[in-house]
Amino acid sequence: MGTRVALCILVVGVALGAAACGGDDDEGGGGGSAAGGGTPEGPVAVSSWGGSWTEAEQEHIGTPFTEETGIEVEYKVTGESPTSPALLQAQSGNVQLDVINSENAELLRSEDLLATWPQEIQDLLAEGAREGSYKDDLIAFGSTANVIVCNPKMMKKCPTTAEEFWDVEGFPGRRAIMDQAEAAMAFALQADGVPMEEVYPLDIDRAIAKLEEIKPDIRVWPGSGDEQQQVLINEEVGAAIMWNGRAWGVKQENIEDLELYWEGSQVSYGSGLVVMKDAPHQEAAFEYIKWILENPEAQAAWSSALTYMTPTNQLNDLVDPEVAEGLPSAHEEDVIVEDDVWLVENNEAIQSAWQEFLAG
Amino acid sequence: MGAVQGLRRSRRRTWTGERSGVTGVLLATPLMLFIAVLLIYPLWRLVSISTGPPDGFGNVTGFFEGSAQLRVLRITLLDSAIVTVISVAVGAVIAWSMHTTRRTSTRLLLWAAMILPFLMGAVNKLYAIGVILQTQGIVNEFLVGVGITDQPVEMLYTQFAVVLGMVYQMLPFAVLPLYASFRTISPEIVLAAESLGAGRLRAIMNTVVPLALPSVLASATIVFMISVGFVLTPVLLGGATAPFMASFINSALFDFFNLARAAVTSLVLLICALVVIVVALVFLGRERLSKAVAS
Numbered sequence: 001m002g003t004r005v006a007l008c009i010l011v012v013g014v015a016l017g018a019a020a021c022g023g024d025d026d027e028g029g030g031g032g033s034a035a036g037g038g039t040p041e042g043p044v045a046v047s048s049w050g051g052s053w054t055e056a057e058q059e060h061i062g063t064p065f066t067e068e069t070g071i072e073v074e075y076k077v078t079g080e081s082p083t084s085p086a087l088l089q090a091q092s093g094n095v096q097l098d099v100i101n102s103e104n105a106e107l108l109r110s111e112d113l114l115a116t117w118p119q120e121i122q123d124l125l126a127e128g129a130r131e132g133s134y135k136d137d138l139i140a141f142g143s144t145a146n147v148i149v150c151n152p153k154m155m156k157k158c159p160t161t162a163e164e165f166w167d168v169e170g171f172p173g174r175r176a177i178m179d180q181a182e183a184a185m186a187f188a189l190q191a192d193g194v195p196m197e198e199v200y201p202l203d204i205d206r207a208i209a210k211l212e213e214i215k216p217d218i219r220v221w222p223g224s225g226d227e228q229q230q231v232l233i234n235e236e237v238g239a240a241i242m243w244n245g246r247a248w249g250v251k252q253e254n255i256e257d258l259e260l261y262w263e264g265s266q267v268s269y270g271s272g273l274v275v276m277k278d279a280p281h282q283e284a285a286f287e288y289i290k291w292i293l294e295n296p297e298a299q300a301a302w303s304s305a306l307t308y309m310t311p312t313n314q315l316n317d318l319v320d321p322e323v324a325e326g327l328p329s330a331h332e333e334d335v336i337v338e339d340d341v342w343l344v345e346n347n348e349a350i351q352s353a354w355q356e357f358l359a360g
Numbered sequence: 361m362g363a364v365q366g367l368r369r370s371r372r373r374t375w376t377g378e379r380s381g382v383t384g385v386l387l388a389t390p391l392m393l394f395i396a397v398l399l400i401y402p403l404w405r406l407v408s409i410s411t412g413p414p415d416g417f418g419n420v421t422g423f424f425e426g427s428a429q430l431r432v433l434r435i436t437l438l439d440s441a442i443v444t445v446i447s448v449a450v451g452a453v454i455a456w457s458m459h460t461t462r463r464t465s466t467r468l469l470l471w472a473a474m475i476l477p478f479l480m481g482a483v484n485k486l487y488a489i490g491v492i493l494q495t496q497g498i499v500n501e502f503l504v505g506v507g508i509t510d511q512p513v514e515m516l517y518t519q520f521a522v523v524l525g526m527v528y529q530m531l532p533f534a535v536l537p538l539y540a541s542f543r544t545i546s547p548e549i550v551l552a553a554e555s556l557g558a559g560r561l562r563a564i565m566n567t568v569v570p571l572a573l574p575s576v577l578a579s580a581t582i583v584f585m586i587s588v589g590f591v592l593t594p595v596l597l598g599g600a601t602a603p604f605m606a607s608f609i610n611s612a613l614f615d616f617f618n619l620a621r622a623a624v625t626s627l628v629l630l631i632c633a634l635v636v637i638v639v640a641l642v643f644l645g646r647e648r649l650s651k652a653v654a655s
Binding site (some may be wrong): 081084087088091107179181204219220221222223227234235236346348351352355356358360 | 426427428431432491494495496508516595596599600601602603606611613614615616617618619
């Protein structure tokens with residue numbers, strides 16, 4: 001009995017020891033691990049949003065990429081946004097993410113954390129990507145716009161512009177504005193008469209003053225994409241300021257007559273896929289980006305699933321026609337491009353003012 | 361000769377339950393290391409980050425400059441206190457019923473009502489309360505349908521919704537410790553007091569309550585500490601205009617990208633919560649407190 005127990009412990013101990021030793025061979029080797037031929041070592045760690053975004057990413061990009069190149073891809077969903085873990089990791093000197101679905105690449109760029117694209121990728125971009133949809137360290141993936149949305153069943157008259165949204169007497173009905181400072185302020189300024197070209201740089205005090213006017217009439221300030229959709233579906237509100245992709249999702253699945261209004265909406269081209277300068281598997285990460293650029297059908301499939309834009313200049317051809325209508329690329333005259341550099345430089349002022357306004 | 365020596369040896373080595381001081385310290389060392397690494401070091405780091413860059417101690421004083429922070433701190437502590445009082449009051453009634461009821465069906469029902477919410481995820485519970493309270497939800501449909509009101513009552517995004525949602529989630533935490541201690545109180549002492557002439561209420565006040573008070577305090581402490589840390593419920597049921605402090609910690613990290621700000625907010629919340637608990641416990645009587653600690 002005693003020898004049997006000892007034998008069991010020995011076997012378990014050896015097994016555990018072997019597992020621990022044979023475990024991970026890739027200890028962050030800084031830039032460029034694969035010298036000469038052969039596939040770069042994965043796995044590529046991609047910081048992503050979670051939910052339907054990551055599902056679509058896995059289905060249309062990750063899985064076919066791994067099938068074709070043999071490099072594994074791991075999607076990491078942490079915290080509220082994909083950029084924050086990258087920033088915090090860099091601050092503590094231990095970068096473990098390779099590719100970031102950054103909603104605010106300027107933030108990482110201003111801390112000098114991004115890798116510039118190698119020549120191969122730059123050539124692919126010059127050839128196949130839309131003008132303005134890339135920089136030398138970013139491809140604008142998943143550009144989303146903040147739009148005004150209205151459910152005609154619940155609102156007698158639908159507000160189509162920021163001014164009308166703010167007119168609670170002329171356009172009565174319950175409203176929601178998403179808890180995102182830049183979107184609310186940009187719309188507030190336009191409601192106060194600022195023309196589209198002069199919205200950036202944001203006049204924060206003027207925007208807050210205008211927002212104070214409408215605050216009592218805003219029923220809810222949804223925080224997450226899900227909440228934005230739920231308040232429309234539950235008929236808590238009839239009009240909202242929210243993300244175009246989420247609005248499109250509600251239109252497809254719940255409220256067919258939902259209207260999206262693009263005049264004065266803002267799109268951010270400062271968000272997209274970036275690779276960290278200190279990424280542990282940088283070569284593999286570049287392969288991931290390269291694969292995306294070489295496969296516009298995958299981009300279009302992802303774009304159709306979520307109604308967010310991708311860089312390929314063949315997007316309008318490859319994407320379903322009904323989906324094309326829901327993309328900011330079909331409304332370019334009405335859409336303001338966010339000034340992401342200014343937004344990052346003044347982030348603290350914007351967020352403080354927003355926090356005081358909302359909870360003060 | 362050998363037998364006498366054996367006796368002397370055994371008298372010198374009589375076994376006692378007390379170990380020497382050195383052995384005691386050695387035995388406690390693993391636990392002390394645990395506490396040092398997992399409790400003291402993180403707290404020290406929290407304080408050092410709060411008083412570090414960029415402003416040193418100015419970070420902490422800067423915290424009190426914004427009106428939003430003070431308002432949210434007040435909301436957090438006040439709502440948590442309300443939730444604690446309601447949870448413990450209702451929980452005491454439920455726990456006492458669980459202990460004294462003679463019908464198995466009632467006891468099973470109460471147990472199920474306490475355990476099942478534990479098995480549900482927090483998000484499920486929140487959505488359930490949201491769906492019940494929303495403008496087109498069950499309660500409003502009933503009120504309007506029966507004719508009690510003409511327009512649906514807006515129950516969501518109010519303090520009422522937040523307190524309701526939190527009490528629903530905190531009840532099991534209040535009931536289970538109370539039940540554990542009520543089990544040691546025999547229901548017959550109430551009958552004994554009544555037989556001596558006390559009314560039902562006075563009987564309970566003078567017999568059960570003094571015995572149960574230590575565990576009521578412990579239960580209230582647990583509920584309060586958990587409540588002040590709530591994030592989702594206040595925002596989803598009360599709206600983004602009345603969040604709890606934890607939302608600000610979240611915001612400090614993911615909107616401001618400012619570690620010091622997050623650390624200061626956490627520290628302020630921790631200290632305020634501790635102060636409230638200590639003041640409440642002292643106020644409710646030091647002898648009860650020492651009894652609670654000893655038992």
